[in-house]
Amino acid sequence: MNELFNDVDLKACQEALDDCCPHPGDDQLELQEKEEEEDINQSNCNHVDSLLSLEGYLQLLSSQTENMLEVSLLEDIQVTTSSRGRDPSSSHHNISLTQTLCHCFSPHDATLLRTDYPTQSNAETRHLQRQEAFPQSSSNTTNPESLLHGSNLTGLFSAADIRNLMAHDDNFDEIKLMSLALEEGFDPIEVSQLFEEPDSNLGLLLNSSHSTTSYSVCSEGAVGYSSDDKSVSSHGLGAVGGHSQEHSKYGHVEYPGDSECTREATLEQFLHNHTYNQLPSQAASTLEHQQQMWMEKPNERCHNSTDTNLSSDERHAKALRIPFLVDEIVSMPVDSFNTMLVKNHLTDTQVSLLRDIRRRGKNKVAAQNCRKRKLNAILNLEEDVCNLQTQKESLKKEHAQCSRSISQMKQKLNNLYRDIFSRLRDDQGRPVNPCQYVIHCSSDGRVFIIPKHLVKSEQKQDNEKEQRQK
DNA sequence: TTGCAGTGTCATACC
DNA sequence: AGGGTATGACACTGC
Numbered sequence: 001m002n003e004l005f006n007d008v009d010l011k012a013c014q015e016a017l018d019d020c021c022p023h024p025g026d027d028q029l030e031l032q033e034k035e036e037e038e039d040i041n042q043s044n045c046n047h048v049d050s051l052l053s054l055e056g057y058l059q060l061l062s063s064q065t066e067n068m069l070e071v072s073l074l075e076d077i078q079v080t081t082s083s084r085g086r087d088p089s090s091s092h093h094n095i096s097l098t099q100t101l102c103h104c105f106s107p108h109d110a111t112l113l114r115t116d117y118p119t120q121s122n123a124e125t126r127h128l129q130r131q132e133a134f135p136q137s138s139s140n141t142t143n144p145e146s147l148l149h150g151s152n153l154t155g156l157f158s159a160a161d162i163r164n165l166m167a168h169d170d171n172f173d174e175i176k177l178m179s180l181a182l183e184e185g186f187d188p189i190e191v192s193q194l195f196e197e198p199d200s201n202l203g204l205l206l207n208s209s210h211s212t213t214s215y216s217v218c219s220e221g222a223v224g225y226s227s228d229d230k231s232v233s234s235h236g237l238g239a240v241g242g243h244s245q246e247h248s249k250y251g252h253v254e255y256p257g258d259s260e261c262t263r264e265a266t267l268e269q270f271l272h273n274h275t276y277n278q279l280p281s282q283a284a285s286t287l288e289h290q291q292q293m294w295m296e297k298p299n300e301r302c303h304n305s306t307d308t309n310l311s312s313d314e315r316h317a318k319a320l321r322i323p324f325l326v327d328e329i330v331s332m333p334v335d336s337f338n339t340m341l342v343k344n345h346l347t348d349t350q351v352s353l354l355r356d357i358r359r360r361g362k363n364k365v366a367a368q369n370c371r372k373r374k375l376n377a378i379l380n381l382e383e384d385v386c387n388l389q390t391q392k393e394s395l396k397k398e399h400a401q402c403s404r405s406i407s408q409m410k411q412k413l414n415n416l417y418r419d420i421f422s423r424l425r426d427d428q429g430r431p432v433n434p435c436q437y438v439i440h441c442s443s444d445g446r447v448f449i450i451p452k453h454l455v456k457s458e459q460k461q462d463n464e465k466e467q468r469q470k
Numbered sequence: 471t472t473g474c475a476g477t478g479t480c481a482t483a484c485c
Numbered sequence: 486a487g488g489g490t491a492t493g494a495c496a497c498t499g500c
Contacts, residue, residue: 359489367477367479474499479496485489
């Protein structure tokens with residue numbers, strides 16, 4: 001009897017079909033609820049498995065029918081049940097299906113769906129397409145036309161304005177630069193006079209902070225600073241102090257003892273508004289004051305706008321008379337950088353600033369690349385979402401098609417089942433109740449009609465055995 | 471004025 | 486150990 005249940009059970013197969021493929025009405029609801037791709041995939045796999053098993057079963061049933069046609073000479077239906085004291089091993093009904101299974105049912109009616117999932121777009125190709133060459137540095141450009149000379153803004157700011165600016169600018173760097181100015185050989189008296197006698201230095205302050213004309217003013221006899229617009233522009237905005245590359249690459253530049261020039265370079269730091277390091281209120285008030293000043297003399301602002309394009313590092317470097325381009329400082333190899341530091345006999349402050357400039361420059365490029373990578377990652381994820389949505393729609397269509405096919409096959413199976421039972425008769429010629437019996441096909445080709453309660457009891461025993469073995 | 475995107479910088483972790 | 490890189494967080498700026 002156990003062997004019997006290792007064979008194909010038509011009814012169980014149908015129930016399994018019901019489990020894996022609900023009725024069309026339920027199917028619709030399920031489709032709405034299932035939104036995850038895995039679920040749909042799994043469901044489709046189940047459907048395909050069901051189709052395979054169903055098709056296999058139908059093939060078996062068909063072949064058994066043929067065997068029956070060949071072997072069985074029985075024309076009558078002989079139904080024997082265990083209730084009549086027969087051998088339990090033969091408690092099933094021995095049936096000749098010569099007539100009943102002549103009912104035409106081709107296994108080929110079952111359409112085995114092939115799942116050709118849409119192939120995802122080649123991620124690697126897409127990735128390559130997305131790849132962009134990350135610029136390793138973004139050098140600013142200087143408009144040569146803006147390098148105007150000779151704009152003296154003396155008198156543009158009042159003494160009160162300057163004091164206001166000084167009062168608001170408590171930037172540590174600026175204070176440090178003040179001390180540096182003294183360290184670097186500025187006359188303390190001159191430096192202090194800049195605060196005490198703003199009127200006498202206003203023009204100088206403004207020249208240095210908002211205009212490249214300071215180069216021309218202080219470059220008389222100077223080697224390190226070039227007033228040549230072409231030279232400056234050819235180096236880009238990264239030119240610190242207008243150092244000419246023709247003279248020496250990474251070379252040290254001797255500075256003249258021009259006190260006006262050095263003072264100008266230092267004082268530029270005081271006028272430069274480092275709002276970044278200020279409290280918002282301080283920055284706002286200082287900025288506002290400066291904007292008011294600029295509004296009063298728009299022409300001067302225009303003519304002296306070049307210097308404001310310098311980055312803070314470039315201004316710092318210029319203030320400390322570091323004769324190298326920021327781009328050079330950043331991009332040169334570390335060995336060249338260290339050699340440059342040694343050969344140029346720079347002060348500790350200059351070395352420190354150079355290292356900071358290099359570190360910040362490197363980090364700036366790294367941040368740019370990092371943001372581009374992040375942007376690309378976001379774009380890739382968005383593309384993945386689109387692809388998955390497309391795949392989801394395709395799977396939904398496939399799922400619906402599988403469901404329709406399974407419904408059709410279930411209908412055919414039911415028809416076949418009913419047809420078989422409609423032709424079955426017991427030994428008394430009465431119709432066999434399909435609610436009490438099931439059709440069972442054994443692996444050896446025999447077809448049995450067995451009572452349902454036997455199937456259930458045997459199934460329980462089998463399950464218990466399996467559990468014990470586990 | 472507010473919101474947002476872009477950018478520079480710093481701190482930190484990692485290589 | 487020092488330098489470079491990656492990245493989150495923050496502040497600033499311009500639109």
